[in-house]
Amino acid sequence: xxxxxxxxxxxxxxxxxxxxxxxxxxxxxxxxxxxxxxxxxxxxxxxxxxxxxxxxxxxxxxxxxxxxxxxxxxxxxxxxxxxxxxxxxxxxxxxxxxxxxxxxxxxxxxxxxxxxxxxxxxxxxxxxxxxxxxxxxxxxxxxxxxxxxxxxxxxxxxxxxxxxxxxxxxxxxxxxxxxxxxxxxxxxxxxxxxxxxxxxxxxxxxxxxxxxxxxxxxxxxxxxxxxxxxxxxxxxxxxxxxxxxxxxxxxxxxxxxxxxxxxxxxxxxxxxxxxxxxxxxxxxxxxxxxxxxxxxxxxxxxxxxxxxxxxxxxxxxxxxxxxxxxxxxxxxxxxxxxxxxxxxxxxxxxxxxxxxxxxxxxxxxxxxxxxxxxxxxxxxxxxxxx
Numbered sequence: 001x002x003x004x005x006x007x008x009x010x011x012x013x014x015x016x017x018x019x020x021x022x023x024x025x026x027x028x029x030x031x032x033x034x035x036x037x038x039x040x041x042x043x044x045x046x047x048x049x050x051x052x053x054x055x056x057x058x059x060x061x062x063x064x065x066x067x068x069x070x071x072x073x074x075x076x077x078x079x080x081x082x083x084x085x086x087x088x089x090x091x092x093x094x095x096x097x098x099x100x101x102x103x104x105x106x107x108x109x110x111x112x113x114x115x116x117x118x119x120x121x122x123x124x125x126x127x128x129x130x131x132x133x134x135x136x137x138x139x140x141x142x143x144x145x146x147x148x149x150x151x152x153x154x155x156x157x158x159x160x161x162x163x164x165x166x167x168x169x170x171x172x173x174x175x176x177x178x179x180x181x182x183x184x185x186x187x188x189x190x191x192x193x194x195x196x197x198x199x200x201x202x203x204x205x206x207x208x209x210x211x212x213x214x215x216x217x218x219x220x221x222x223x224x225x226x227x228x229x230x231x232x233x234x235x236x237x238x239x240x241x242x243x244x245x246x247x248x249x250x251x252x253x254x255x256x257x258x259x260x261x262x263x264x265x266x267x268x269x270x271x272x273x274x275x276x277x278x279x280x281x282x283x284x285x286x287x288x289x290x291x292x293x294x295x296x297x298x299x300x301x302x303x304x305x306x307x308x309x310x311x312x313x314x315x316x317x318x319x320x321x322x323x324x325x326x327x328x329x330x331x332x333x334x335x336x337x338x339x340x341x342x343x344x345x346x347x348x349x350x351x352x353x354x355x356x357x358x359x360x361x362x363x364x365x366x367x368x369x370x371x372x373x374x375x376x377x378x379x380x381x382x383x384x385x386x
Contacts, residue, residue: 034078035063035065035078035377035380035381035384036061036063036078036079036080036377037078037080038376038380039373039376039377039380040061040080040373042372042376044372044376046304046368046369046371046372047369047372047373047376049365050347050365050369054081056348056351057347057348057349057365057369058086058088058214058346058347058348059080059081059345059346059347060080060081060082060083060086060088060241060242060345060346061079061080061081061082061242061343061344061345061346061373062077062078062079062080062082062242062243062246062342062343062344062345063077063078063341063342063343063377064076064077064078064246064250064341064342064343065077065078065341066340066341066342067386068386073254073257075250075257077246079242082242082243083213083241084168084241084242084243084244085212085213086212086213086214087210087212087213087214087215087234087239087241088214088241088325088327088346088348089234089237089238089322089323089325090238090239090240090241090245090320090325090327091175091320091321091322091323091325091327092140092142092145092175092318092319092320092321092322093240093245093318093319093320093327093329094145094171094175094238094240094320095136095140095145095175095318095320096136096245096248096249096318096329097157097161097166097169097171097240097248098136098145098148098149098152098157098171099132099133099136099137099145099148099274099277100248100252100264100266100274101148101152101156101157101160101161101264102129102132102133102148102151102152103129103133103264103266103270103273103274104160104264104265104266104270105151105152106129106270107265107266107267107270108265111191111197112129112189113129114128114129114130114133114270114273115128115129115130116128116129116189116190116191117189117190118147118187118188118189118190119187119188120147120150120185120186120187120188121185121186121187121188121198122185125143127144127147129148129151130273131144132144132145132147132148133273133274133277134277134280134285135285136148136277136318137277137278137279137280137297137317137318138277138280138281138282138284138285138287138292138297139282139285139287139292139296139297140297140318140319140320142174142175142176143176145174145175146174146175146176147187149171149174149184150184150185150186150187150199151184151187151199152184153184153202153204154171154172154173154182154204154205155202155204155205156202157171158170158171161244161248163261164251164261164262164263164264165247165262166244166247166248166251167244168239168241168243168244169239169240169241169244170207170210170238170239170240171238171240172207172236172237172238172239173207173236173237173238182203182204182205182206183201183202183203183204184201184202184204185201186198186199186200186201187199207236209235209236210234210235210236210237210239211235212235212239215233215234215235216231216232216233216234216235217231217232217234217348217350217353217355218231218232218350218353218354218355219231219353219354220232220353220354220355221354221355221356221357222354222355222356222357223356227354232323232355232356234323242344242345242346245327245329245344246329246342246344248329249316249329249330249331249342249344250342251263251264252264252271252274252275252278252316253275253316253331253342255271275316278316278317278318279314279315279316279317281294281298281309282294282296282297293306294306294307294308294309295307295309295371297317297318297319298315298317298319298328298330299319299326299328299367299370299371299374300315300317300328300330300332300343300345300370300371300373300374301313301315301332301371301374301375301378302315302371302374303328303367303368303370303371303374304363304367304368304371304372305371310336312334312335312336312337313332313333313334313335314332314333314334314335315330315331315332315333316330316331316332316333317329317330317331317332318330321362321366323350323355323356323360324348324349324350324355324360324361324362325346325347325348325349326346326347326348326349326362326366326367326370327344327345327346327347328343328344328345328370329344330342330343330344330374332374332378334378334381334382337382339378339381339382341377341378341381343373343374343377345370345373347365347366347369347370349361349362349364349365349366
């Protein structure tokens, strides 16, 4: 009897050691498969202060986990408060689909390529379509975007996105200048050294007011230096929710995962050019790195630092920031550690509830939150098994 108990004791001891060993071997693996949920539960103050006051910040996030098996790719989407009916101002993120559709239009026009010189009628600034696309992604240039709107027209932009299944979306205005014009301006294009061509202007439909949650925000806004004590009305503004942004990103990064009619019509050369433009840093496109640091348009991971982004961290993205709203839509690829994922997030930082007063907590709360969120997801991705 004593021998049996001793044998049982040894067996139980070995089993206990095995369990302990398994526990410690897995201790670096997040128990929760939803890495977004794990990241948002972080005690880091950059995340915690936002999570503790969610009603104030109107956060929406979609994270896509990417898995591969043989030649197949599998996406798993995780959402936090994503709601296409809860409005947020997309700001410059709308430049992403406009840039893609601009390249698509060039592919469909025999006489145009992205290196032809052109200018908008009534303007004197010459540009090229390739320069415009690079400036849109590297420093989020408004004028570069607006020139492509003149090429395409708002109605054509919307119709093309809807046909590809990118919805809901509504592009109704340019950014900055001429924002209310329904008629596009002709482009004067240099076909060669001695001849020019002129594009035909289009007349676009007037936007219909959006009826969405949170379409009127805050308690007041400035108009012509006068404080108007009413919520700011976004109902005629651009509408480009998380679902649509993520859909454009997936189609650009992984076009083969979509049916032909859902893809953008880009040649292999144009697609390669677009990807290079999406990840380019300001210093690599001729901008002063002291003013336009690496994280200037890369909010996730690097937005709150002026450090140099290492070459193995490739971030294909488009950010937007205006009216207190910060948004980033990104495909992040760590080539050194063979990690990649997609992340789209938006946050509103407007403590006083007044719009157009330039008193937004971008650098104090918004960008640090997005940067830390990107770092948390990247860290968890490094730890998870594939």
